[in-house]
Amino acid sequence: MRNDRNSFIFRLLLTLFVILVINFFLPRMMPGDPFSTTSDDDSGDEVIIMTEEQRQYYMNYYGLDKPVHEQFLVYLKNLLKADLGRSIYYKMPVSDVIMLHLPWTMFIVLASTVISTIAGVILGTFSAKNRKKGSDRIMMTGLIAFAEIPSFLLGLIMLLIFSVHLRLFPLAGAITPFAHYSGLGEQLWDILYHACLPVMTLSLAQLTGVYLLTRNTLITVTTKDYIRTARAKGLGEKTVWTRHALRNALLPVVTRAGFMIGIMMGGVVLVESVFSYPGIGMTLRSAVVGRDYPLIQGILLVIAVSILICNLLVDKIYSKLDPRVTI
Amino acid sequence: MSLLKINDLKCHYQTDTHTVKAVDSVSFEIKEGEILGIVGESGSGKTTAALSIMGLLPENTAIKGEIIYNEKVISSLSEAEMDRFRWKDIAIVFQNGIEVLNPVMKVGIQVMEPMNRHLDISQDETRGKCADLFRAVHLDPKWMDSYPHQLSGGMRQRVLLAMALSCDPKLLILDEVTSALDAFTRKEIRDLLVELQKKNGYTMLMISHDITFVSSVASRVAVMYSGRVVETGPVKDILVSPRHPYTRGLVHSTPDIFVYKDLWGIPGDIHTNSDFTGCPFFSRCNQKIKKCNESAPELVPVGDEREIACHRGGVAELLKANDLNYSYQLPDGHYLKAVNDVDLEIMEGEVLAIVGQTGSGKSTLAHILANVIKPENGKVTFMNESSNKANYGNKLNGIQIVFQDPFNSTSNRFTVLDAIKEPLDINKIWSKEERVEMAKNALELVHLPCTDAFLNKYCGELSGGQRQRVALARAMVMQPKLLIADEVTSALDVSTSANVMRLLKGLQNRRGFAMIYISHDLSMTLKIADRIAVMNHGRIVEMGNSHEVMLSPSDEYTKRLIDSKISV
Numbered sequence: 066m067r068n069d070r071n072s073f074i075f076r077l078l079l080t081l082f083v084i085l086v087i088n089f090f091l092p093r094m095m096p097g098d099p100f101s102t103t104s105d106d107d108s109g110d111e112v113i114i115m116t117e118e119q120r121q122y123y124m125n126y127y128g129l130d131k132p133v134h135e136q137f138l139v140y141l142k143n144l145l146k147a148d149l150g151r152s153i154y155y156k157m158p159v160s161d162v163i164m165l166h167l168p169w170t171m172f173i174v175l176a177s178t179v180i181s182t183i184a185g186v187i188l189g190t191f192s193a194k195n196r197k198k199g200s201d202r203i204m205m206t207g208l209i210a211f212a213e214i215p216s217f218l219l220g221l222i223m224l225l226i227f228s229v230h231l232r233l234f235p236l237a238g239a240i241t242p243f244a245h246y247s248g249l250g251e252q253l254w255d256i257l258y259h260a261c262l263p264v265m266t267l268s269l270a271q272l273t274g275v276y277l278l279t280r281n282t283l284i285t286v287t288t289k290d291y292i293r294t295a296r297a298k299g300l301g302e303k304t305v306w307t308r309h310a311l312r313n314a315l316l317p318v319v320t321r322a323g324f325m326i327g328i329m330m331g332g333v334v335l336v337e338s339v340f341s342y343p344g345i346g347m348t349l350r351s352a353v354v355g356r357d358y359p360l361i362q363g364i365l366l367v368i369a370v371s372i373l374i375c376n377l378l379v380d381k382i383y384s385k386l387d388p389r390v391t392i
Numbered sequence: 393m394s395l396l397k398i399n400d401l402k403c404h405y406q407t408d409t410h411t412v413k414a415v416d417s418v419s420f421e422i423k424e425g426e427i428l429g430i431v432g433e434s435g436s437g438k439t440t441a442a443l444s445i446m447g448l449l450p451e452n453t454a455i456k457g458e459i460i461y462n463e464k465v466i467s468s469l470s471e472a473e474m475d476r477f478r479w480k481d482i483a484i485v486f487q488n489g490i491e492v493l494n495p496v497m498k499v500g501i502q503v504m505e506p507m508n509r510h511l512d513i514s515q516d517e518t519r520g521k522c523a524d525l526f527r528a529v530h531l532d533p534k535w536m537d538s539y540p541h542q543l544s545g546g547m548r549q550r551v552l553l554a555m556a557l558s559c560d561p562k563l564l565i566l567d568e569v570t571s572a573l574d575a576f577t578r579k580e581i582r583d584l585l586v587e588l589q590k591k592n593g594y595t596m597l598m599i600s601h602d603i604t605f606v607s608s609v610a611s612r613v614a615v616m617y618s619g620r621v622v623e624t625g626p627v628k629d630i631l632v633s634p635r636h637p638y639t640r641g642l643v644h645s646t647p648d649i650f651v652y653k654d655l656w657g658i659p660g661d662i663h664t665n666s667d668f669t670g671c672p673f674f675s676r677c678n679q680k681i682k683k684c685n686e687s688a689p690e691l692v693p694v695g696d697e698r699e700i701a702c703h704r705g706g707v708a709e710l711l712k713a714n715d716l717n718y719s720y721q722l723p724d725g726h727y728l729k730a731v732n733d734v735d736l737e738i739m740e741g742e743v744l745a746i747v748g749q750t751g752s753g754k755s756t757l758a759h760i761l762a763n764v765i766k767p768e769n770g771k772v773t774f775m776n777e778s779s780n781k782a783n784y785g786n787k788l789n790g791i792q793i794v795f796q797d798p799f800n801s802t803s804n805r806f807t808v809l810d811a812i813k814e815p816l817d818i819n820k821i822w823s824k825e826e827r828v829e830m831a832k833n834a835l836e837l838v839h840l841p842c843t844d845a846f847l848n849k850y851c852g853e854l855s856g857g858q859r860q861r862v863a864l865a866r867a868m869v870m871q872p873k874l875l876i877a878d879e880v881t882s883a884l885d886v887s888t889s890a891n892v893m894r895l896l897k898g899l900q901n902r903r904g905f906a907m908i909y910i911s912h913d914l915s916m917t918l919k920i921a922d923r924i925a926v927m928n929h930g931r932i933v934e935m936g937n938s939h940e941v942m943l944s945p946s947d948e949y950t951k952r953l954i955d956s957k958i959s960v
């Protein structure tokens with residue numbers, strides 16, 4: 066047991082280290098540096114051109130003229146002090162930049178996970194119950210076809226329909242700029258109003274996966290002996306389905322939800338860009354464009370760590386849900 | 393009054409590719425307070441029958457027939473209506489498997505679940521009752537808060553039992569409750585069941601492929617084969633004198649019943665062709681007749697509360713001898729009664745061993761039965777024909793005899809091939825080519841090479857063991873229905889004789905002929921015999937199931953014989 070724990074911690078540290086290495090070197094392998102970006106694919110931004118002197122000054126200021134391995138050691142040393150460095154573009158500590166944007170991302174990721182899981186489980190259960198009937202076939206075919214649409218495209222379509230044409234939802238942002246709220250309720254409403262489309266897009270993108278998983282697991286579970294036992298006990302169809310079938314079928318669904326949170330933290334970039342939603346996804350994008358090394362590193366680190374945390378949580382929750390598993 | 397009655401039940405599983413007639417025209421009833429056992433090998437449809445009573449068969453099953461519980465037809469009820477009977481009236485202990493209990497629920501909760509549903513009692517009472525149930529099945533109530541995977545197989549079986557008893561059902565169905573358990577736990581569960589039944593008078597339907605287990609608890613058994621009931625009757629009678637060929641095979645291949653005998657299963661497999669309309673046992677039966685291929689026999693009463701489904705009324709009689717007598721005149725003019733008032737019968741496919749000291753008249757008896765010598769009086773009938781009229785030694789499917797001494801039975805001057813096909817040549821059976829072919833087949837049967845070199849060897853050049861095999865092959869070419877083997881191994885060394893015996897029994901088992909095996913060696917005969925006749929001074933002094941003769945001999949002479957065996 067002790068040994069297990071030690072090796073677990075060792076594995077965790079090793080993973081973290083590998084992430085740090087990749088984090089550090091990946092941005093530096095991209096062509097260009099923060100101060101010689103001459104062309105910018107974000108057409109709205111102005112092109113910054115510096116003289117060679119200015120550039121040298123800044124390179125020196127941010128320590129970018131030192132040999133790479135020295136930079137890496139400094140990076141590690143600062144990390145130990147919980148210092149993520151300063152953003153070159155925002156001119157403020159990276160951690161502050163992240164703290165400003167992370168909550169938005171977390172909000173839409175969590176919300177869409179909850180929504181897609183609940184909806185997927187309900188639809189999946191319905192489908193499993195009506196297995197081989199028309200309603201199941203139609204639902205399955207439809208959802209599978211739907212899942213083929215890439216999420217950013219889905220987001221664009223939603224944006225076009227609901228914001229541009231119907232004008233039901235805002236085109237961008239997480240809150241109305243410069244708004245004055247008369248109370249907390251109104252502020253909350255504004256946030257929900259802005260988050261609606263991104264959350265819906267993310268939820269829809271997740272829905273088919275959850276649906277299929279629920280449906281298939283349920284179908285497998287209902288052939289298990291314990292379902293027959295439950296039937297034999299005369300518990301009634303409802304109890305058999307909820308207490309015995311669904312309870313067992315939810316195990317993989319919960320696991321999936323956990324993993325998906327982690328994966329979505331990374332995948333949210335495109336959707337956030339479509340809706341100009343100020344989460345870390347969008348921030349990462351502009352950081353990459355501006356070769357803002359410290360910020361890129363910081364965000365990637367946060368994403369990686371959140372994936373790790375999610376996986377840990379999943380293990381913990383799973384062992385709570387399934388008594389057969391002991392950690 | 394019968395608590396449960398099943399009328400002409402058919403459960404056919406319909407898969408995409410074929411239909412499995414898991415239960416086919418099954419009828420039986422269980423009286424209140426009775427324990428009925430259903431036995432049969434794996435796949436015979438026992439579980440399917442049990443599930444049909446509970447209304448738990450999967451959707452792809454075509455169900456016909458009637459299931460009547462307490463004078464109410466329950467086979468046509470809807471799920472919701474059926475729920476009122478489930479567990480409260482009829483409960484089942486499922487065939488043990490790791491997933492019979494819900495893996496993510498504490499076992500106590502699972503035991504309490506049906507009580508909460510069906511009984512009108514408070515949560516505290518339920519918990520109390522659950523603890524009582526645990527104690528009743530000899531399980532510490534502390535296990536109530538465990539999950540199924542934390543319990544051993546035996547403990548899970550007890551939980552399943554406690555669960556089944558939770559609503560005091562009137563009818564308890566037990567499906568293979570002990571098959572997954574070790575012998576010790578099995579006995580504990582058995583005792584527990586007997587105890588519970590005595591105390592509460594449950595009516596039980598006990599399903600198992602273990603006929604010993606069932607018969608130690610049940611009062612009546614139904615034997616199932618390939619979805620049909622082939623024999624029913626009181627447990628004792630079925631064990632002592634199984635009448636259906638399948639039941640006989642089942643009883644004979646049960647080690648706990650035939651303690652000394654080597655295990656020889658029933659050859660062949662259950663046929664799987666669902667379009668076949670004949671007797672389900674047809675492909676494995678050694679006494680089938682034409683009719684068996686055409687229609688399946690109905691289960692009919694044959695007296696003594698027994699029922700049999702067989703066109704021949706069960707295992708048929710093959711040979712019968714009455715009042716046989718034979719004397720030799722000694723040089724001093726006296727007569728020696730070598731065979732003295734012998735009555736005996738032998739059934740199809742049966743192995744009867746005749747044991748006795750040298751000079752007790754065994755060989756003389758064998759010669760009379762084989763029609764080699766004529767008895768002074770008495771008569772022998774073989775397949776309902778008198779032995780005098782039909783010379784069944786010269787025909788195919790008749791009687792063949794293999795003698796004690798291989799050096800006498802096969803002439804030195806014959807080649808192996810000639811020796812083997814001689815009986816065919818003499819009786820002009822088949823064409824010349826066919827005879828050679830048959831001889832080769834027979835050689836293969838007795839595990840001898842059938843190369844030309846070997847075929848053209850002279851019998852004189854063979855070893856004792858080989859010559860005895862050639863003698864056996866010579867008998868086999870006539871495809872006998874009865875083979876008399878007279879001390880066939882006495883002239884051979886221990887190892888060779890063991891091989892010949894195994895060969896002989898193997899042949900008998902596979903080909904299904906009956907055999908009279910004559911020997912003075914008791915321990916050897918016990919390994920292969922179904923029945924034993926003990927001969928002394930020309931008389932049969934004791935005859936019965938081999939294990940019974942061994943375990944409780946009634947005759948003084950038999951006892952001496954057995955003692956002499958044990959003292960060796």
Ligand SMILES: Nc1ncnc2c1ncn2[C@@H]1O[C@H](COP(=O)(O)OP(=O)(O)OP(=O)(O)O)[C@@H](O)[C@H]1O
Nearest residue numbers: 405412414433434435436437438439440441450601
């Ligand atoms: N759901 C099913 N679909 C199709 N065929 C089935 C199904 N369940 C059982 N069978 C078939 O029905 C036959 C009888 O099965 P059943 O489980 O009743 O046998 P059993 O006598 O209980 O055997 P065992 O001793 O192994 O438990 C078998 O041939 C089996 O393969």
Ligand code: SF4
Nearest residue numbers: 671674677684702703
């Ligand atoms: S004799 Fe015929 S009916 Fe009887 S068991 Fe054999 S095959 Fe079936």
Ligand SMILES: [Mg+2]
Nearest residue numbers: 438439487568
């Ligand atoms: Mg079974």
